[in-house]
Amino acid sequence: MNVASLKIAEIRKMLDRSESLSEEIIAALAQDPRAGVREIHLRLMRIKSAREGERRRLAALYRYEDELKTKGFSSVAGVDEAGRGPLAGPVVAAAVILPGRAELFHLNDSKKLTAARREALAGEIEKTALAWATGLSTVEEINAINIHQAGLLAMRRAVLGLKKSPAFVLADGFAITGLDLPQLPVIGGDGKCASIAAASIVAKVFRDKLMDDYHQLYPQYGFSRHKGYGTAEHLQALERCGPCPIHRAGYGPVRDALEKRKNSRDTILNYYP
Numbered sequence: 001m002n003v004a005s006l007k008i009a010e011i012r013k014m015l016d017r018s019e020s021l022s023e024e025i026i027a028a029l030a031q032d033p034r035a036g037v038r039e040i041h042l043r044l045m046r047i048k049s050a051r052e053g054e055r056r057r058l059a060a061l062y063r064y065e066d067e068l069k070t071k072g073f074s075s076v077a078g079v080d081e082a083g084r085g086p087l088a089g090p091v092v093a094a095a096v097i098l099p100g101r102a103e104l105f106h107l108n109d110s111k112k113l114t115a116a117r118r119e120a121l122a123g124e125i126e127k128t129a130l131a132w133a134t135g136l137s138t139v140e141e142i143n144a145i146n147i148h149q150a151g152l153l154a155m156r157r158a159v160l161g162l163k164k165s166p167a168f169v170l171a172d173g174f175a176i177t178g179l180d181l182p183q184l185p186v187i188g189g190d191g192k193c194a195s196i197a198a199a200s201i202v203a204k205v206f207r208d209k210l211m212d213d214y215h216q217l218y219p220q221y222g223f224s225r226h227k228g229y230g231t232a233e234h235l236q237a238l239e240r241c242g243p244c245p246i247h248r249a250g251y252g253p254v255r256d257a258l259e260k261r262k263n264s265r266d267t268i269l270n271y272y273p
Contacts, residue, residue: 076097
């Protein structure tokens with residue numbers, strides 16, 4: 001291809017249509033005397049450099065899976081949960097088995113990603129994964145057995161829900177109780193391990209959609225905006241409306257709101273015997 005015969009607008013279109021250009025074309029862009037073409041070449045070099053950097057970062061994220069595969073574990077599931085901290089809603093876990101070194105650009109701890117990027121990545125992960133599943137623990141279970149145990153229960157349910165049974169499990173933070181599989185808990189695993197990062201994204205997106213659904217049932221709390229976390233808006237709604245059925249009764253602000261309403265009701269009953 002004779003790059004010199006192309007208009008700058010045509011070169012820009014060619015670059016936009018293709019993620020990779022031949023080394024011959026890239027060299028021709030660098031030698032072109034037109035300032036606009038050299039600017040396109042610099043842009044292309046920045047894109048290539050960023051992609052190479054992202055590939056190196058992803059390679060480091062796969063170190064746990066790579067090491068386990070050298071030890072004979074052919075399929076490794078990463079597991080993480082979302083929703084330990086909110087005042088309302090279930091805790092959701094996900095388990096994901098990725099194929100080799102899947103190039104999922106921007107894969108990271110879900111908390112470090114924008115909502116739009118999480119949603120896009122969740123779709124890529126679900127298409128790319130050899131298997132994935134979600135599991136949850138209800139508000140009633142959280143109230144009965146505490147959030148830590150409920151989180152482990154949700155993680156176990158996610159692993160057991162996989163259509164393909166993993167040979168090994170990498171879990172974020174804690175070993176999953178009651179699971180008859182070899183496993184390794186990784187502290188901060190959602191930022192260190194590819195499959196755990198993938199699970200953190202799937203779990204977060206799944207839970208956020210659940211909270212959007214709960215918003216339709218209880219719009220006065222604003223669940224679609226804060227997903228049940230204790231924001232100023234949510235605390236004000238608790239003060240104004242009191243808790244609803246998906247609030248976690250054992251959490252301080254919810255417990256205080258329940259106690260306040262109970263005291264108010266007792267005052268009214270005592271005033272009107």
